[in-house]
Amino acid sequence: DAGVTQSPTHLIKTRGQQVTLRCSPISGHKSVSWYQQVLGQGPQFIFQYYEKEERGRGNFPDRFSARQFPNYSSELNVNALLLGDSALYLCASTSPGPAEQYFGPGTRLTVT
Amino acid sequence: AQSVAQPEDQVNVAEGNPLTVKCTYSVSGNPYLFWYVQYPNRGLQFLLKYITGDNLVKGSYGFEAEFNKSQTSFHLKKPSALVSDSALYFCAVRDGGTYKYIFGTGTRLKVLA
Numbered sequence: 492d493a494g495v496t497q498s499p500t501h502l503i504k505t506r507g508q509q510v511t512l513r514c515s516p517i518s519g520h521k522s523v524s525w526y527q528q529v530l531g532q533g534p535q536f537i538f539q540y541y542e543k544e545e546r547g548r549g550n551f552p553d554r555f556s557a558r559q560f561p562n563y564s565s566e567l568n569v570n571a572l573l574l575g576d577s578a579l580y581l582c583a584s585t586s587p588g589p590a591e592q593y594f595g596p597g598t599r600l601t602v603t
Numbered sequence: 604a605q606s607v608a609q610p611e612d613q614v615n616v617a618e619g620n621p622l623t624v625k626c627t628y629s630v631s632g633n634p635y636l637f638w639y640v641q642y643p644n645r646g647l648q649f650l651l652k653y654i655t656g657d658n659l660v661k662g663s664y665g666f667e668a669e670f671n672k673s674q675t676s677f678h679l680k681k682p683s684a685l686v687s688d689s690a691l692y693f694c695a696v697r698d699g700g701t702y703k704y705i706f707g708t709g710t711r712l713k714v715l716a
Binding site for chain 2: 495524526532533534535536539541546547549581583591592593594595596597
């Protein structure tokens with residue numbers, strides 16, 4: 492089975508622009524989470540979606556939004572980009588039950 | 604509030620020696636605890652988890668972790684380290700009453716040949 496996939500791999504944007512990152516979970520997984528990992532730090536929880544509903548939200552501004560589609564894929568949108576938004580954005584899908592998350596390779600976002 | 608602490612930024616160990624990477628946590632409910640490993644320019648790979656049951660949890664690649672409720676710790680261990688174990692290790696906790704996962708700051712493990 493394919494793992495979690497994310498696109499694009501790398502992205503360069505300018506301050507003030509908007510970006511959309513995409514994630515496809517492992518087949519059979521209905522929950523997707525998004526994390527921001529700044530260089531040298533641990534991943535910071537942004538959102539979790541389950542069955543298209545937001546189930547958890549971290550301490551991120553409203554510039555960050557997400558949605559989940561009927562096929563359980565997900566998009567993370569960030570508006571009005573700031574230099575501090577430069578990071579590795581990780582998507583994870585969660586196996587059924589209170590279980591582990593499987594991470595994708597991430598999207599490296601650079602804001603200039 | 605949930606929190607995870609990894610007190611060591613880096614751990615050095617000789618190949619063949621046992622290794623321990625420390626993690627302590629704070630949650631209001633029953634903890635779900637996890638260890639992940641990250642290799643350069645890669646996403647995180649799941650190693651093991653504690654949800655309930657036996658306090659000693661065995662995971663991938665020969666790693667194990669011991670859950671200690673009184674000390675609120677979940678240290679990662681391996682009896683004999685390999686050079687290929689060198690990577691960044693993250694401890695994570697999820698409060699059983701929420702869906703929010705909290706990661707530690709990471710510990711860089713360096714296994715010396």
